[in-house]
Amino acid sequence: MSWSEMQPLLSDACLDTLFMVLWSTVWTVVVGLPLGVLLVLTGRGGLLQNVLVNKVIGAVVNIGRSIPFIILMVVLIPFTRFVVGTSIGPSAAVVALAVGGIPFFARLVETAVREVDHGLIEAVQSMGGGTWTLVLKVLLPQALPSIVAGLTTTVIALIGYSAIAGAIGAGGLGNLAIVYGYQRFETGLMVVTVIVLIVIVTLVQLIGDLVARRLAPRGTSRAQTPVRIRLPWSARTAQEATIAKP
Numbered sequence: 001m002s003w004s005e006m007q008p009l010l011s012d013a014c015l016d017t018l019f020m021v022l023w024s025t026v027w028t029v030v031v032g033l034p035l036g037v038l039l040v041l042t043g044r045g046g047l048l049q050n051v052l053v054n055k056v057i058g059a060v061v062n063i064g065r066s067i068p069f070i071i072l073m074v075v076l077i078p079f080t081r082f083v084v085g086t087s088i089g090p091s092a093a094v095v096a097l098a099v100g101g102i103p104f105f106a107r108l109v110e111t112a113v114r115e116v117d118h119g120l121i122e123a124v125q126s127m128g129g130g131t132w133t134l135v136l137k138v139l140l141p142q143a144l145p146s147i148v149a150g151l152t153t154t155v156i157a158l159i160g161y162s163a164i165a166g167a168i169g170a171g172g173l174g175n176l177a178i179v180y181g182y183q184r185f186e187t188g189l190m191v192v193t194v195i196v197l198i199v200i201v202t203l204v205q206l207i208g209d210l211v212a213r214r215l216a217p218r219g220t221s222r223a224q225t226p227v228r229i230r231l232p233w234s235a236r237t238a239q240e241a242t243i244a245k246p
Helices: 003-040 051-066 070-077 075-082 090-114 116-126 131-166 172-183 185-215
Strands: 227-231 241-242
Touching: 003 051, 003 090, 003 131, 003 172, 003 185, 003 241, 051 090, 070 075, 070 131, 075 090, 090 131, 116 131, 131 172, 131 185, 172 185
Parallel strands: none
Antiparallel strands: 227 241
């Protein structure tokens, strides 16, 4: 197969893969981020400690992470048809990719948030900071570099999942590799598809590392990073408090 024949196939497959990964990443962040924070808040010693809720959420996350993705896609076929009206194609794959990525990302968020210095949390609480203040002004900003690193890992995993989804009718680079590279013995197209996937994953990793480094404090540890928050000292006034652990 010549390059002129490969090019339109690769272009369409890349667009399908990017579509699947982009939208599944959006839903993964929208659902997985608050889920990961909630796992920390409802855990033992958390601000909203609730053992029952924590165990239920943890069990759901663990179940979602334990099911192999190709089996998850088959199990979700009725749900996928209900949501998007079909069980094949890129749009259908987004549902399964999101369901597979949410528990994975939620655990990474939980790990990142747990690394925030507890002394910093206690200091904000002593100044009257509520749960929302702690989450939005302390936990998420302090954990953001680790969350970005976790999101990078999640996106790369979703790219791999999308290739698996392509093998069972989702389209994209995975479908291209199976149909042309495996079934039609087009070795050249298979090699090019693998190279394209390597390039995409490498770019995602480089961008993720760059963003994480930019967000990380320079020349100081995260625990020593000043945090500027607005705390409700009274019903009439609010003062700026700068908290920095020496």
